[in-house]
Amino acid sequence: MADSIDLAALVRGSKAQWDAFVRRYAGLILSAVRTQAREAGEIEDLVQEVFVRLCKDDYRLLKTYDPARAGLSTWLTIVARSTARDVLRRRQPQTTPYDAVPEAALAAHAEPTERIKLPEGLLSPRQKLVLTMLYDRDMEVAEIAAALKVDPQTIRSTHHKAMLKLRQHFAPENPAKSGSGRG
Amino acid sequence: MTEPGEPKPAEAAALWRRFRVLESAALPLPEAGEPAALELAAYAEGRLDETAAERVEAWLAVHPERLDDLAAARSAGDEIVPPEVIDRAAALVSGDPPGAQIVPFRRRPVVHAAWRMHVARAAVAACLVLTGLVGFTLGAGAYGNLFPSSESVSGDLLDQPSGFFSGEDSAI
Numbered sequence: 001m002a003d004s005i006d007l008a009a010l011v012r013g014s015k016a017q018w019d020a021f022v023r024r025y026a027g028l029i030l031s032a033v034r035t036q037a038r039e040a041g042e043i044e045d046l047v048q049e050v051f052v053r054l055c056k057d058d059y060r061l062l063k064t065y066d067p068a069r070a071g072l073s074t075w076l077t078i079v080a081r082s083t084a085r086d087v088l089r090r091r092q093p094q095t096t097p098y099d100a101v102p103e104a105a106l107a108a109h110a111e112p113t114e115r116i117k118l119p120e121g122l123l124s125p126r127q128k129l130v131l132t133m134l135y136d137r138d139m140e141v142a143e144i145a146a147a148l149k150v151d152p153q154t155i156r157s158t159h160h161k162a163m164l165k166l167r168q169h170f171a172p173e174n175p176a177k178s179g180s181g182r183g
Numbered sequence: 184m185t186e187p188g189e190p191k192p193a194e195a196a197a198l199w200r201r202f203r204v205l206e207s208a209a210l211p212l213p214e215a216g217e218p219a220a221l222e223l224a225a226y227a228e229g230r231l232d233e234t235a236a237e238r239v240e241a242w243l244a245v246h247p248e249r250l251d252d253l254a255a256a257r258s259a260g261d262e263i264v265p266p267e268v269i270d271r272a273a274a275l276v277s278g279d280p281p282g283a284q285i286v287p288f289r290r291r292p293v294v295h296a297a298w299r300m301h302v303a304r305a306a307v308a309a310c311l312v313l314t315g316l317v318g319f320t321l322g323a324g325a326y327g328n329l330f331p332s333s334e335s336v337s338g339d340l341l342d343q344p345s346g347f348f349s350g351e352d353s354a355i
Contacts, residue, residue, distance in 0.1 A: 015278025022272045030268070031260030035251075044268050051272040070224035077256040078220045078227070103200055118205050125241035132247045135199045147254055149229045159195075166198040 007072075011059040022051065025076055032080035036088065046084045053083050122169060127162035130155055218242055223249070227256040 005024060010017035026047060033046040054062050065075055123131070133139045133147070145152040218226070218239050225231050226239045243249060 013276075015276055018276040018278075019273045022269055026264040026269055026272060027261040028259055030264055031262045032255055034262070035255070044265070044271075047264075047268055048271055051275055055275050064219070064221060066221060069221050070228055070230060073259045074227055074256045075220055075224040077259050078223050078252050081252045081255060082220060118202070123202070125237045125244055128244035129240045129247075131199050131202075132244050133250065135196050137247055137250070147250055147257075163195050163198065166202055170198060170201060 005072075007062070007065070007067075011063050018055070025073075026051075028073055028076060029080045032077040033084040036081060036084045038088070042088075046080075046087060049087045050080045050083045053079070119169075122165060123162055127158055127165075130158045131162055134159065216242075217246075223252065224256060227253045 005021050006014070006017050007021075010021055029050050030043065030047050033050065034043055037043045037046055061079065065072065129148075130144060133144045134141075139147075141152050141155050145155050148155070222231070222235065222239060226236060231239065
């Protein structure tokens with residue numbers, strides 16, 4: 001919500017509105033980038049970078065904001081975190097801790113011995129997302145439900161249906177490979 | 184979480200890993216572009232329609248680290264900011280002091296320069312004409328003084344026959 005900030009006047013160049021905007025949202029932006037900074041000294045620089053990005057090129061980014069689609073605080077948080085990520089990426093070569101890489105990504109990209117082709121759309125985007133959050137990010141059902149704004153039972157149901165599809169798809173291979181009677 | 188007949192968590196995790204390995208080994212599917220910040224914000228607030236939400240979820244499935252952005256957006260905090268941070272950000276936009284009026288320099292219009300040239304040319308022409316008239320006038324007056332208007336040479340010669348042609352004795 002824009003509160004008393006007149007964004008239209010701001011993007012037209014109103015210094016007073018810009019100052020009010022900074023005072024109103026600096027705290028939110030600082031909170032958004034805090035967890036991304038690697039050290040305390042970086043936080044203030046990241047906040048400044050976010051404001052630079054917002055007013056750059058005659059407020060080009062700020063002009064894309066549409067209050068009919070999302071709240072200003074929500075949008076600013078996402079912009080702030082995206083900006084912080086870009087800044088930090090530019091400052092440091094991209095390296096990823098070994099433990100942060102999902103196991104699937106570490107797997108060797110050798111030709112699988114079983115020539116299984118995944119049919120397109122085997123899992124829906126929502127099913128893939130839920131499984132990613134469950135197994136790659138080790139999130140709890142309640143966390144996922146809160147993140148996706150659905151009921152926890154919906155998450156369980158989505159997981160169940162996804163697993164049924166995967167099991168059905170891989171089932172002909174399992175008895176031949178494992179030889180264990182799972183029934 | 185498991186239901187009867189459903190793979191146990193370790194097996195479920197193994198099935199998922201197997202799926203991901205095969206998916207990454209397959210020909211790269213066209214990946215949905217990164218959603219704009221506004222679209223992610225709308226998704227975070229549950230304001231997207233089903234199609235748009237699926238598009239965002241497909242992208243999030245490939246970029247799960249961005250789920251942190253959504254979580255942060257939903258629990259947006261507000262911290263106390265040091266004054267120097269505020270001042271530094273505010274200084275990004277400069278403003279005119281109250282009451283100041285910026286008067287831009289007026290460019291010299293090209294039309295006026297051309298007009299002056301025309302005026303100058305006209306003035307030169309006028310001077311030439313004037314000089315000519317004055318000179319003519321003065322010259323005509325001087326000519327009249329040299330040759331008085333009561334007797335004209337040509338008149339004497341014409342009016343008084345010399346007798347040369349008439350055969351009369353001339354005065355000479």
